[in-house]
Amino acid sequence: MASIIAGVEFHTDPPPGASSAPKIEQDAPALLGLHREAPNLHIYTASSINYEALNRINDRSITTLPVATVRPTDETEVATAVRYISQNGLTLAIRSSGVDQGGRSRASGPKDVSLDVRSLDKMVLSADRQHVTVEGGVSSEALLKFLDNHDLATPTPLSRVVGYVGFACGGGYSSWNGTMGLAADNILGGRIALADGRIVDTEDADCDPDLLWTLRGGGAGVVGVVCSLRVRVHRRPSLLGGLVAFPQKEAPQITERLAKLYAWKKPNKLVADVGIVNRPESGGQFFFLFVWALDEDRSDLDEATDYLDRILGLGTVVINTVQQTTPYLFTMSIKTPVLFADLIFSRKTVSVPVWSEELGHILSEPLPNSTSIVVIHDRHGTGTRGSDSTFVTNGAFLNREPHVMLGIIAAAPPDDEEGLRNSDAWVNRVFNGINAAGLAMPQKYINFSTPHKGDGIHYYGADGLDRIRSIKSRLDPSNLFAKSTPDLA
The missing domain is CATH 3.30.43.10 (Uridine Diphospho-n-acetylenolpyruvylglucosamine Reductase, domain 2)
Known part of the structure; x- marks a missing residue:
């Protein structure tokens, strides 16, 4: 072929x-x-x-x-x-x-x-159907659709307009992490434009040995412009997938029961990411994006259905759209927040090791408006350290233990001073509440974070930070790419 x-x-x-x-x-x-x-x-x-x-x-x-x-x-x-x-x-x-x-x-x-780089958007599927070359401006929706046309998939985000390269190089939380690993784990190589105008390929004999490690979770643009990535692809799974929603006020009960359910069994085939929204017509909702990657022969459909029933038993179900589907159809069915609107954002990110009733109490506080959201990624399976030796783990991405990552995001129009104050106050109450309760982990997720002084330690850890500083000194000594790089002080 x-x-x-x-x-x-x-x-x-x-x-x-x-x-x-x-x-x-x-x-x-x-x-x-x-x-x-x-x-x-x-x-x-x-x-x-x-x-x-x-x-x-x-x-x-x-x-x-x-x-x-x-x-x-x-x-x-x-x-x-x-x-x-x-x-x-x-x-x-x-x-x-x-x-x-x-x-x-x-x-x-x-x-x-x-x-x-949005016009740098070529995609090439290899002859052996084992990897795809993705240029730096390719959107996640374009990659998902292109691979779907050939019965293939790779970890992509729910937000369809997100640039794939930035998503993957930042780590890459996805609904397929449980079975396919993080997006960063699927980066096989790439081509980078350095500050001096050289194009280097990670397969070049004289390529800096830390460049590929940096691409796998260090963030895009740390030492150069990512012109393209070579990315592992997988058989496109059939899914049991959809949206399950409960009233937000039931969050403490739901998270307590969820913690017990996961302590009993948390299958790698399942990724049940969570969102909390404030719908104008129905108020606060706590919803699961239930995604079970079925075996090729679908012999585990009964197991998946049984687990779905247990999720439905966590609270009062107000929405249930779960059905057999595909990664592309599932992603396209999820309504995502409006982008490029006239909004100013306040945001924080924090990770916790496990679900708990205490976390649920904090997350039950009503959102300030309908343009606010809590996005929660629940990581386990092949996206965590040592769970599957066939997946790449030699990368800069730090948080490899099972964990729950929260993106706490609120927004209001630029001329709505009260709305902006309320948004900022709500974000800080939720974030500070999680920290005050002693639930927070030290690691943060670069794709959900705003820059602040010394933040490199939260993305890379002490050893990773030293390694990032070292490759920066070699490949970007003038710090041309400072805008793309966490603070390395």
């Missing part, structure tokens, strides 16, 4: 309106040399049509715009742009989807350039 290249329906061309040389000289003269060196490279400046929309990201607290946006279409253009930016004293931020929780994908200073 030959390799398969994804069709044109998966490609997004750079938008019209790239700046001409006179416009670049007027708006961003520091990039005129880049335009002359690479005249086909799409460069957008402040006078470009829809420039604000081109640079729109999910959190409206960041309103300043970069001096220019560069939109490469291949890795050669990426390397040219990165080298030029580095040599000319400019700074950059790497944008794939623009939904990064910490605003790391938005360049906003007077010398900042946005490197927008």
